[in-house]
Amino acid sequence: MAEKRKLFEEVTDETRPEIAKGGIDRARRGARKGIRLWLMLLFALVVVMIAVGGLTRLTDSGLSITEWRPLTGAMPPMNEADWQSEFEKYQQIPEFQVQNAWMELDDFKTIYWWEWGHRQLGRVIGLVWAIGFFGFLAARRIPPGWTGRLFFIGALGGVQGAIGWWMVSSGLEGTMLDVASYRLATHLGLAFIILGFIAWYTMLLGREERDLMQARRSKEDKLFSLATGWTHFAFLQIIIGALVAGIDAGRSYTDWPTMGGGFLPPDPMMLEPAWRNFLENPGLVQFIHRMTGYVLFAFSIMVLLRGRRSAHVVTRGAFTVAFVALTGQVLLGIYTVISGAYLHVAITHQLLAVATFVLILRARFHAAYPVPQSVRGK
Structure with a gap:
């Protein structure tokens, strides 16, 4: 017959079933x-x-x-x-x-x-x-x-x-x-x-599933929405950059900030039908890539300012790093144009686009799943 335990008797680790030590979680x-x-x-x-x-x-x-x-x-x-x-x-x-x-x-x-x-x-x-x-x-x-x-x-x-x-x-x-x-x-x-x-x-x-579930309760919805838009905007710029690369439009005008001496490139609508210019006209495609880059940079400043107001230090850092990467990408893009898209410059520009895109995604992730911090965290 099993020995009866006292009402307040302490149960030691040896008597606890293994499953109580996290067996279910491990499985x-x-x-x-x-x-x-x-x-x-x-x-x-x-x-x-x-x-x-x-x-x-x-x-x-x-x-x-x-x-x-x-x-x-x-x-x-x-x-x-x-x-x-x-x-x-x-x-x-x-x-x-x-x-x-x-x-x-x-x-x-x-x-x-x-x-x-x-x-x-x-x-x-x-x-x-x-x-x-x-x-x-x-x-x-x-x-x-x-x-x-x-x-x-x-x-x-x-x-x-x-x-x-x-x-x-x-x-x-x-x-x-x-x-x-x-x-x-x-x-x-x-x-x-x-x-x-x-x-x-x-x-x-x-991160462990239980940590993600807890972090999700602290999700910064507005910042997450902004980061989602930032991700999509950066992706759009990457697609336009691919259109530039596909027709070697990066080598068509190598002056900056002008194009061929003016704001608009010469003959931006020279192809018929008109829609072809947005895919095949080197001047217009490069112009669109430039303008989209400027607007993306301005939008990124707004996202950075909002991200820096996050209550979570890791989130603030993630948005700062992503913005720095994007700023570097803008500057490298300008140099790529001026240099005539030399092979090593162009491929570096493409790889930095990868890094920038992933860092923006990382900022979005931290807006959705903030990292817990101590009460003293600033």
């Missing part, structure tokens, strides 16, 4: 740290992918592979006959016939390796996602509510591959010497969307 939380590290690896790979994609465009290498072979395309040409076959395919498209007819096989190999590397990196990202997702799924280590989120990232990656080919195919026929700028903007825009989701999920997994 429900899954491999949060492991998944977060995996997402951070995916984040780094996507950033590299964006950089390689930018270099592929800046070196005019994007149309060097004229077929979409998701599986067999992983193997590069292995002998001289294979190289000659790939070169002959490239010789059939307008870019070679009009612009690169001077190329020999060795010249073609240079641009081929850039595009092959870009596509190969996409395959690596897909493989890393699949190994991580199905590995955590098989081990039953995905926290409750996270399976759909993590699968969603992989689905977006698959869509991105299809959009990449949709983009490339626009430059293989007709009179196009490059890919369509709006398709390039779609491709880059989706890359930033994927990056944004990965960053957001990484931030969520960086």
